[in-house]
Every structure is written in C-alpha cells, then in structure tokens.
Amino acid sequence: MSRLGGQVKPPSLVRHPMVWFGVALYVFPYLVVALGKSTFNASEFLVWAIFATGINLLWGHTGDLSFGHGMFFGWGAYSAGLMSRQVPFVPFDLLFGAAVAMAVAWPLAKIIVRRATGIYFAMITLAVGEMFFFVAIRLTSITGGENGLGDIRLGTFFGIDLSSRVNFYYLSAWTAFIAVGAAWFVTQSSFGRVCRAIQQNRARVPFLGFDTVRYRERAFIISAGICGVAGGLSAFLLRHVAADTLRWTNTGAAVLIAMLGGVQSFFGPAAGAVAVKFLETTLIPKTKFWPAVIGLVFAAFVLLAPGGLAGLAQQVRMLFRRKPPSAPELGERAA
Amino acid sequence: MVSVLAATSGGHQLFDLFLNGVILGAIYVLLALGLNVILGLIGVINFAHAAFYMLGAYLTYSWASHIGFLPAVLVAAVVVGVVGMVMEIGVIRPLYKRIPEHALLATFGLTLVAEQAVRWHWGDYAVNLDPPSFLSGGFSPGGFTFPAYRLFVVAATAAVVGLVWLLLNRTNLGLVIRAGVLDAEMVGALGINVPLAFTLTFGLGSLLAGLGGAMVGPVAGIAPDMANSIIILAFVVVVIGGLGSFWGSVVGGLLVGVVRSVLVYWWSPATELVPFLLMAGLLLVRPRGLFGAEGVFE
Numbered sequence: 001m002s003r004l005g006g007q008v009k010p011p012s013l014v015r016h017p018m019v020w021f022g023v024a025l026y027v028f029p030y031l032v033v034a035l036g037k038s039t040f041n042a043s044e045f046l047v048w049a050i051f052a053t054g055i056n057l058l059w060g061h062t063g064d065l066s067f068g069h070g071m072f073f074g075w076g077a078y079s080a081g082l083m084s085r086q087v088p089f090v091p092f093d094l095l096f097g098a099a100v101a102m103a104v105a106w107p108l109a110k111i112i113v114r115r116a117t118g119i120y121f122a123m124i125t126l127a128v129g130e131m132f133f134f135v136a137i138r139l140t141s142i143t144g145g146e147n148g149l150g151d152i153r154l155g156t157f158f159g160i161d162l163s164s165r166v167n168f169y170y171l172s173a174w175t176a177f178i179a180v181g182a183a184w185f186v187t188q189s190s191f192g193r194v195c196r197a198i199q200q201n202r203a204r205v206p207f208l209g210f211d212t213v214r215y216r217e218r219a220f221i222i223s224a225g226i227c228g229v230a231g232g233l234s235a236f237l238l239r240h241v242a243a244d245t246l247r248w249t250n251t252g253a254a255v256l257i258a259m260l261g262g263v264q265s266f267f268g269p270a271a272g273a274v275a276v277k278f279l280e281t282t283l284i285p286k287t288k289f290w291p292a293v294i295g296l297v298f299a300a301f302v303l304l305a306p307g308g309l310a311g312l313a314q315q316v317r318m319l320f321r322r323k324p325p326s327a328p329e330l331g332e333r334a335a
Numbered sequence: 336m337v338s339v340l341a342a343t344s345g346g347h348q349l350f351d352l353f354l355n356g357v358i359l360g361a362i363y364v365l366l367a368l369g370l371n372v373i374l375g376l377i378g379v380i381n382f383a384h385a386a387f388y389m390l391g392a393y394l395t396y397s398w399a400s401h402i403g404f405l406p407a408v409l410v411a412a413v414v415v416g417v418v419g420m421v422m423e424i425g426v427i428r429p430l431y432k433r434i435p436e437h438a439l440l441a442t443f444g445l446t447l448v449a450e451q452a453v454r455w456h457w458g459d460y461a462v463n464l465d466p467p468s469f470l471s472g473g474f475s476p477g478g479f480t481f482p483a484y485r486l487f488v489v490a491a492t493a494a495v496v497g498l499v500w501l502l503l504n505r506t507n508l509g510l511v512i513r514a515g516v517l518d519a520e521m522v523g524a525l526g527i528n529v530p531l532a533f534t535l536t537f538g539l540g541s542l543l544a545g546l547g548g549a550m551v552g553p554v555a556g557i558a559p560d561m562a563n564s565i566i567i568l569a570f571v572v573v574v575i576g577g578l579g580s581f582w583g584s585v586v587g588g589l590l591v592g593v594v595r596s597v598l599v600y601w602w603s604p605a606t607e608l609v610p611f612l613l614m615a616g617l618l619l620v621r622p623r624g625l626f627g628a629e630g631v632f633e
Contacts, residue, residue, distance in 0.1 A: 065436045065439075111615075111618075111619070115618060115622040116622070118435060118436075119374075119380045119435050119436065119439060119578075120574070120578060122380075122436065122439060123380070123570045123573070123574055124574060124614075124618065126567065126570060127567060127570060127571050127574065127610075127611055127614055128611070128615070130567045130611065131608065131611035131612075131615075134604075134607040134608055134611075135608070138604050138607075138608075248567065249563065252382075252440075252443045255440065256440055256443065256444060259440055289451040289454070289455055291447045291448075291450070291451050292447060292448045292450075292451035292452065294444075294447060295444040295445060295446070295447025295448040295451075296444065296448055297444075298440070298441075298443070298444030298447070299426065299441045299444035299445050299448070302430075302437055302440050302441040302444065303426065303429060303430070303441060306433065306437060
C-alpha cells in the first residue's frame with residue numbers, strides 16, 4: 001500500500017506499485033470468475049474503479065468533495081459513444097471522451113472552485129451535475145433522451161474483435177492501467193504534493209507561495225478527465241448510455257465507494273469499487289431491495305471506519321508489528 | 336401584478352401558474368427552511384432531509400383515512416420530527432467532530448435505505464391523497480380560481496415560518512441554540528445541555544420537512560422517488576437564499592417556485608432547468624447567495 005505523502009526515494013521498478021497494479025489487473029478476471037461472476041462483471045468493476053479513483057484524485061487530494069462528477073462520467077460516455085459512430089476505434093474514442101469531459105470541467109472549475117469550498121462546493125457541484133442531467137434528457141435528438149444512447153460501435157482494435165467479453169476485459173484492463181497510472185503519476189508529482197498540502201491545511205499553503213485556487217482547479221479538471229475515461233469505457237461495455245448516469249445518485253454512490261475503500265490511500269477507492277460492486281452483483285438476484293443493504297454498509301463505514309478498507313488494513317498491519325510506529329505514520333492515522 | 340396578468344390574453348392561465356408557483360414555493364420553503372435550520376445552526380447537511388419529507392407524505396396518506404386529514408398532517412410531522420431526533424442521536428452526533436462531509440455521506444447512505452423501506456411498505460407505485468372535504472372547494476372572485484386547499488397550504492406555511500422565527504429568536508431555546516453554535520464548550524460550561532439543544536434543533540428541521548411532505552400529497556402526489564427529485568431543489572433553494580440564512584430560504588423558496596411555474600407558460604423545459612440557471616446566475620454575482628453572510632461555512 002502506498003502512502004501519498006512523505007515518500008523519500010522513488011521505489012525501485014520491481015517494487016513499483018504500478019507494477020503490482022498491473023499484475024493485479026492480470027490476475028483479477030480469473031479471481032472474479034472463480035468467485036462466480038463473469039468477465040463482463042470484471043470489466044464493470046474496473047469502470048467503477050477508474051471512476052472512484054478519479055473522484056478521489058480531487059477529494060482525497062485537495063479535500064474538495066464533488067457531488068457532481070457523474071456529469072463528467074456522463075459527458076465522457078456520451079462523447080465517446082457518439083464519436084464511435086464516426087471513428088469506431090475505441091482508444092481514440094476514450095481519449096475523446098476524456099478530452100470533452102476536461103473541456104467541460106475547465107470553465108466549471110474556473111467558476112466554482114474559486115467561489116466555494118466544503119459543503120457549499122458539494123452542493124453546487126451537485127446542482128450543476130443535475131442541470132446537465134436535465135439537459136441530457138431534453139436533447140433527445142443527440143442523447144436519445146430517456147431511452148439513452150444506443151448504436152455504440154466497438155469496431156476492432158488492429159484486427160482484435162472487441163465484442164468478445166475476454167478481449168473487452170483486456171481493453172478495460174489497459175484503460176484502467178493507463179488511467180489509474182496517470183492518476184498515480186499526478187499524485188506523485190510536486191503538483192500532487194501541493195494538493196495534499198492543501199487538503200491538510202488550506203490556510204497555510206498560500207503562505208508558501210502557492211496559489212491554492214489554481215491547484216484545486218487543475219485537480220478538478222484532471223479528475224474530470226479520469227471520470228470521463230470511466231464513462232467512455234462504461235459506454236462501450238454496456239453498448240448504451242443512460243441519462244441516469246449523470247445523476248447525483250450515481251456520483252453519490254461513487255463517492256461513498258471511494259470512502260469505503262479509503263480516501264487516504266491511492267488504491268483504496270479502486271478496492272472499494274471492486275468490493276461494493278461485487279456485493280451489489282451478489283445481492284441483485286437475491287432481493288429487489290438491495291440498495292438498502294448497500295446504503296447500510298455505506299453508513300456503517302462512515303460511522304465506524306472512516307479510513308475505509310485501507311484504514312482497516314493499516315490497523316491490522318499495526319497489530320502484527322513489533323517496532324513502534326514512526327511519528328509521521330502516527331500523524332497520518334490521526335489525520 | 337394580478338391586474339397586469341389579467342389584461343393579457345392568457346391572463347387566467349398565467350395567474351393559475353403563478354398561484355401554483357406559490358404553492359410549490361411554500362413547500363420548498365418548508366423543506367429548505369428545515370434543511371437550512373439544521374445547516375445553519377448545527378453545521379450538518381442532511382441528505383436524508385427529503386427522505387423525511389417523503390415519510391411525512393406517506394404517513395399522512397396512511398393515517399388520513401383513520402384520524403382525519405388535519406390530525407394526520409400534525410401527527411405525521413411530529414413523528415417525522417421524532418425520527419429525525421433519533422437519527423441525530425444515533426448517526427449524526429458521533430460525526431460532529433469530523434469534517435461536515437462525513438455527515439453528508441452517512442445521511443446519503445441512509446436515504447438509500449429509506450427509499451427501499453418506503454417501497455417495501457407502501458409499494459413501488461404512486462399513491463393518491465385527496466384533500467379533505469372541507470378544503471376541496473374553492474373561491475373564484477373575478478374569474479380567478481383559488482382552490483381552498485392551496486390557500487390552506489400557503490396560510491399554514493406562513494404561520495409555521497412565523498412560529499419558527501419566533502422560536503429561534505424570541506425564546507430561551509433559540510438563544511441556547513444560537514449560542515451553542517458560536518461556542519458549544521462555553522455554553523456547556525454554563526450548565527446548559529448543548530447536545531440536547533442540537534437534538535431538538537435537528538428534530539425541528541426534520542419536523543418542517545415532514546410537514547411539507549404531509550401537505551404536498553393532495554397537490555403533487557406521493558411516490559417513492561419523490562425524495563430524489565426534490566432534495567436537489569431544496570439544496571438549490573438553500574444556496575440561492577444563502578447558507579444559514581432564515582429569510583434567504585423563505586425568499587429563495589418562493590422565488591424558485593414561482594419562476595419555475597410561471598416560465599412554463601413561455602418555455603416548458605424551464606420547469607427543470609430554471610432553478611439551476613437561477614442559481615448559477617446568482618452565484619456569479621453573489622457567491623454567497625441572496626442573504627448569505629461572509630465567512631459562514633468557508
């Protein structure tokens with residue numbers, strides 16, 4: 001498990017967390033299938049892993065909780081889906097989706113980030129996201145309105161048939177590797193360090209000469225791009241985009257997934273996505289009241305384990321350790 | 336304004352829309368006021384607020400045929416207030432020491448539970464609640480129709496807003512709550528039970544949501560997704576009015592209700608979009624909303 005702050009020397013290539021992440025992506029579908037789910041589910045879990053990582057890039061790093069990132073997921077999904085009709089080449093369409101999401105996020109960041117923080121920020125992003133939802137269901141000629149966007153063309157990837165579930169998983173895995181890798185790169189850069197500092201003490205960072213608003217704006221835009229990739233991938237996975245994906249219920253679920261995984265750790269949200277979506281796919285055939293179970297799990301985690309799965313793992317590790325924890329680790333747990 | 340509207344060709348229709356907007360606005364006022372009282376005084380944003388509103392509506396629906404409409408409205412509102420207090424003690428109180436976002440997320444989780452609970456007990460489909468017989472008529476002076484039930488909603492809302500204002504500003508409880516917001520530790524040191532005051536405040540806010548829901552049934556119908564669609568509007572009203580501002584919620588609620596309803600006359604998608612456009616436009620000019628004070632929640 002990597003910690004986002006205070007890493008002194010870069011990890012060697014073999015121990016590099018992204019290498020482990022790649023290995024995990026390779027093993028993941030076998031595990032999912034062994035536990036009774038399908039390869040389709042494995043791709044679905046990855047979509048949510050990217051989404052939660054994207055949201056956490058903003059929330060876990062700058063402390064801005066957006067309740068409207070579903071709109072970037074939706075923008076990515078619609079743009080990638082529409083572009084696939086012109087250019088049926090998935091990597092290009094995904095990039096296009098991310099670019100559109102970032103292009104939409106840019107003016108919004110300029111308007112919102114400077115003016116709002118905290119719960120005000122959450123409420124305003126939520127309202128803006130909901131506004132795009134209503135726009136999407138009205139623009140029936142483009143988005144398909146309430147029926148959603150269909151006719152999404154997968155095409156082939158240099159002769160590989162992507163309509164096969166297994167091949168599509170490899171596409172999802174590469175997308176997740178690149179998108180999450182980009183997020184990792186951002187968090188490890190000096191930019192990411194400043195964002196962390198903003199999260200920990202927003203008032204002091206300006207005294208170091210950093211313009212906090214600019215950093216928060218950029219984090220907002222980058223996280224929008226990653227959510228856009230997740231949206232694009234979901235469009236290709238489901239071959240359909242529902243307007244509901246833009247709604248606050250979707251964003252709220254993703255935010256809680258990130259929290260359940262652990263916002264203080266980089267891979268926590270991705271792990272949370274897998275855990276929650278796994279639980280969800282298990283519950284859906286059993287009871288139609290499954291959202292109630294998920295809701296209870298969410299509320300229980302917020303109340304009892306705000307550090308999420310990653311926080312719990314950390315506590316377990318502490319139990320099995322002889323030497324006392326170092327000061328920075330203690331500080332980290334307190335935060 | 337009424338005479339101006341009457342002079343135009345669609346005057347009557349416009350007037351109906353305007354009156355509808357005032358009713359909608361009254362419901363928004365109750366909802367936003369409850370949300371804003373909790374937010375302004377305790378600093379917690381309660382996502383489950385609209386779930387309380389929905390609960391109020393369904394309880395009234397269930398009880399109106401047994402104990403009569405008006406008693407059902409009152410009992411439903413009080414029961415919702417009690418449910419709110421229980422939730423405050425069980426879920427919100429442990430989160431006071433954390434960042435406010437955690438209370439937002441915990442209550443969001445609970446809304447998922449609430450919606451399923453309603454679907455489980457009352458079913459997936461919308462239900463109808465008729466206004467009581469003594470409020471089912473209407474007056475029509477000069478050709479304009481005033482349905483009695485709608486006038487009742489407006490009058491009741493105005494009375495409740497007045498009472499809440501008096502409670503918060505002219506009673507000892509209000510004093511304790513407002514002092515507790517400024518410095519809970521110091522107020523506690525004076526021998527006052529601050530957690531109890533917070534619980535009562537939370538109950539009051541929930542009661543307002545329950546009351547709004549209890550009265551909305553005959554106007555807008557009752558369905559398990561009514562919470563999801565209205566919570567955003569309540570947030571928008573609070574943001575437009577200004578976080579923590581009492582009169583902001585009142586003015587914002589009426590403004591959103593009326594504008595939303597009247598603009599349908601010219602452009603029907605306005606119903607959904609206008610509250611957001613209003614909010615966005617206002618935030619560009621006044622980032623803290625109409626009556627928001629500087630430094631609140633920043």
